[in-house]
Amino acid sequence: MRRDMSQVLCDQIAALVLQALDAAQSAGDLPPFPLPDPAVERGRHEQHGDYASSVCLKLAREARMNPLEIAQRAIAHLSPAPFVGRAEAVAPGYINVWLDEDWLTSQVERILAAGSDFGRLDKGGGQRVQVEFVSANPTGPLTIGSTRNAVLGDALASVLEAAGCQVEREYYVNDAGSQIRRFGESVLARYAQALGEAAPFPEDGYHGSYVLGLGRELAEEAGRRYLEMERVAAVHAVAAWAIGQILIGVRRDLAELGVEFDTWRHEQSFRAEGLLDQALTRLRAGGYVVEYDGATWFRHPDLEKDVVLIRSPQVIPEPAERPTYLASDAAYLLDKLVKRGFDRAIYVWGADHHGDVPRLKAAAQALGLDPERAVLVIYQMVNLWQGGEEVRMSKRTGDFVTLRELLEQVGPDPIRFMLLSRSADSTIDFDLDLAVEQSDRNPVYYVQYAHARIASILRHAQEEGWAVDAPADLALLHHPSELGLVRKMLELPEVIDLAASQLSPHYLPFYAQELAAVFHAFYRDCRVVSSEPGDEGLTRARLRLVRAAQGVLARVLALMGMSAPERM
RNA sequence: GCCCCCGUAGCUCAAUGGACAGAGCGCCAGACUUCUAAUCUGACGGUUGUGGGUUCGAGUCCCACCGGGGGUGCCA
Structure with missing residues (x-):
């Protein structure tokens, strides 16, 4: 399995910052103190750089110095790295780092080479x-x-x-325990009723209509065999059969949702x-x-x-x-x-x-x-809403909305996206009407549309005679929207790292929307397939860029278990 | 009663203790003779439930309260 050895950019910046602090100490520019957590994060505003560290703010007390001065002295010892364009110490004591633009565009080839392994990390150590x-x-x-x-x-x-x-x-x-017996008794009763016998339905039995179906099915399949059997043995056998039937359905529905065990x-x-x-x-x-x-x-x-x-x-x-x-x-x-x-x-x-x-x-x-x-x-729990009202569910009475019904009404992709888009700590109000709606109110299609749009560009390029896999001079990419797209693609490894370490996959759909958004902005600003003479090099470079973006979109969709459509 | 989760823009939700709290939807105003308008641009929108505390710095941590949800010894 190929791994992305460069790992997470954030970690590399963090290592640089720590190294600079260490060097400043060795040179006597900073007093001795144990090296802390480098506290590197994504810059939230453009003025804050691509990455920012607040480590000097934390150090102020221990070093008994103004945090800005710590930052300034540290930055003087920052060793050069190919991915760092510039770094600044900013009040009240942040170290802000901007990525180098030539390095950024060169990463497009790396992303393409990694293919569906882009974003694969070594952090788990094979655990x-x-x-x-x-x-x-x-x-x-x-x-x-x-x-x-x-x-x-x-x-x-x-x-x-x-x-x-x-x-x-x-x-x-x-598949053991008293609930199983109760289930077996319920199916046995429905089975007997299907054969015209007046069988009492067990107290606290399973009332769902699917139990009626199972009873009828068993009657057709097995005839009167279980009526002639000793009751305890019959309950046991019927339960085993019914569990098997239920699991067939469970397995089928999960497979349709894209979940395989x-x-x-x-x-x-x-x-x-x-x-x-x-x-x-x-x-x-x-x-x-x-x-x-x-x-x-x-x-x-x-x-x-x-x-x-x-x-x-x-x-x-x-x-x-x-x-x-x-x-x-x-x-x-x-x-x-x-x-x-x-x-x-x-x-x-x-x-x-x-x-x-x-x-x-x-x-x-x-x-x-x-x-x-x-x-x-x-x-947390999921509440279902339809027609502006909450759909009350009770498993006891058999009155509940099943995955099967959701799959039939909504389809797997919106189900996955909507249920993944909230942190596990949040209760979800699942709006059936919205899930079914194929419009811009439904964010599911926004991400997939970006993927389909790129597929369309590539089809168009091929029709125009472009070789979409041809090598290109990526240094021709300068437009802020081009660089923004590369920046966002390079965030995927960090998102995976974050989601894995916090056990919080809800970061994926948020990232996917951001990636789609920067692509759509790029699409507005930059025409990929140009017929202008002299644009051939730029067209080739942009074809590489969108192909990479398509791959990253497909990757994040795959991580979410969603399809990446070629057309919409 | 006790335990857990939540309370952030009109709505649905983000935000690993850091900078001016961000998106989407809705509303308003704009953009298609050019690779897909399921798109884009702009505007509006906030005392982060309340009150204290810790911290250089709190939506985030601690305490108390208010509101919603879940749980609470032979159900699973």
Whole structure:
């Protein structure tokens, strides 16, 4: 796999600044102090340069000097670098750095050479990371909440891959426990009804219409076989069949959304491998297990209250259904971090599960694992709006909007873009009307349009007889809009770095919009394919430029799991 | 009651403790005989919920309150 060895520009500027401070100290221009965090960031205004460091402001106290003077003395020791055009010390003490314009334009070839690997970093160091996401119970179709989970987890995995981690995407199939039995009983009842039997529907059963469908399907497929079977065995068999059917649909819908998993880990399978027993043994050995009220409890100093691991037989009679989620989670931790040896296990959880975080962390600690290796990404809820009203959803009554319906009404690209465009901490109000709307009110198409527009330029160029891959003299690119486009393209590695380190893929759609915006501005200012005599060199250079921009747009769209259309 | 998330422009949202808090949409005024107008340019728009504190510097950190959402021992 080819890697972008220049890594992140921001880091290179930071290294230069630190080196300048160090040199100034050695020369006696600055008093001795430990080198701090260089605090380099993108300049927010043009006057602030491409990059700015506020490090001298932080140093003022320690060095007992005016921060501006620190900046001035440091800058005098700044060693030359090909990418630095100029650097200035500015009140109250910033070091502002402008990129060199010839270096900037030369980067177009580097971006083109990197191709779809542009922005690939080495920061992960090949660390093995598992991202476990969606993991919705296989008792019904995916809802919009699970869709946010899917979009977030998949983009997170992509970004971590780009940052240099070895990533595995996993779906945890919770196919054991009392909910599964209840689901099996519900399907069995609908199945019996489909065969004309008056079967009672279980209390707290699954009322969704899809359960009716499953019952009818099973009746056609299996005839009266399950009616003649002993009930417990029938429930078991029907549940297994129904889970299989649900998972087929889940897998199909996720694939249509562009989400594919490397592994589907079934709770029953790691139980069968003895991991549940191993986990309980470890917890017992550590003295974290107590027994009372007929149940087995997890007790940990970090937790205010004991948590049930194995339910009491008075509450749930069947042994196979007595372990709680926490017991399975503990076993699963062993699976992830010990048996399969991931360095980090990332969990993508909805806010309705945030209360379980301390328990999982405590369990990890109690199992003798570093709790830091279990990383929780919590996202807030999604509310659906249509016709100016909130669409109330209830899984219990089976009244909810599914991913399938969203795919049919909206399509995968707007779903992904809209659900990715907010930080995980923000609740999303998903406006169905807006998502469906194909207009400039919908930012999804803005980014894709930039890509399609470039494709159109390249088609036009070829029709005019230009070789779009011909070498060019990039030094001919001088226009502010040309340079702005290159600057923005070079930000991608930083965006990937930021999104990966903060586990926040929502930076991607914001960046994608910015990149599209600078391209559209370039399009306005600079004609690519010129028929003017004497413009041949510039045309060739601009063809290189737009081809690079197309590649970067395609790259960021791919990271978001979206398509990059050639025409719109 | 306690725990978690949110409160920023009319609306939807950004902002790794740093400079004058930014985008998109909406509204208003403009730009297509030229590679796609799903585009672009400009204007308007703010006491960052309230009150304290920490800091050279706070939308960001701490405390208290107000408002919205989520959770809170044998549901998942």
